[in-house]
Amino acid sequence: MILIGFMGCGKTTIAHELGLQLNKKTIDLDDVIPKIAGQPIPEIFAAEGEAAFREYEFQALQSILKENAIIATGGGVVTYEKSYALLKELTDIPVFFLNAPFDDLYSRIQKDDNRPLGNQDIEKVRGLYNSRLDKYSALADREISTSKTVADTAAEIINYIDDGNFKA
Template identity: 50%
Template sequence: MILIGFMGSGKTTIASGLGERMNMQAIDLDEEVVKLAGKEIPRIFEEEGEAGFRQKEFEALARTSSIKGIVATGGGVVTYDRSYDFLKITEQPVIYLHADFETLYNRIEGDENRPLVKRKDQVRALYDRRLVLYRQVADHEIDASLPVEEVISGILKIKWC
């Protein structure tokens, strides 16, 4: 199962909770990128730019798809053509964790690990651009504004889980 969604939608938290409930491995795609590259994400961006990071993210996504587990992607995974195409054709269920912009922004506001968050207008523009992409690749959409346990329960009620 692959979880997609914007910053603050709870992908990593939900993957961890689902992994526990389903007795499956929870995989954070960002951690897989770091393992693959042998360096931290800021360094990848510094040395290779966003294009280099997105290529490594795609490679990590393709590798993790063969593992029986719950994959938490990064919020921008749908912006890279190869990753987008992969998500469209994968046999893994792709679940979009959706919440309205204000809910997500309130969750991430002040997060020092997210430099773009300081510019709400930029974050809103990212959200607006990505919204349609998430919906195009998702097999199912879940309301991520709900408490974590309710989100997990909602996902578990989907017939193919």
């Protein structure tokens, strides 16, 4: 399964919880990108810019899609046309859009040095969030709120799968 959503929505945390409960491997795209690029994410942004980062992100996504794993993507994966198209083509892997109220998301990402696009003025970050909402929704098989506990959020995803909507 693939988890998408804005920065701070809990993709990594929920992926880890799902991995424990389902006894499945988890892959965080943000861990794969530096291996492909040969440098940490903040350095990619500083040295090469966002466009280069998005291409590395696409390469990382492409390289791990065949793995039987729970994949946590980056918040902006939907903004790069090649990545968006790749995710849109998926028919046998469920895509979950993890979401929470914007103010919750912003408070979670504020002052996190590993989020180059999150360390901006609140209105700039709100603009990013709003510009991505339709894309998250268009790709998602199901939107899941992360306003509740990690365990409850994971349970909702597992229940959706258990109801026969997709294989885990």
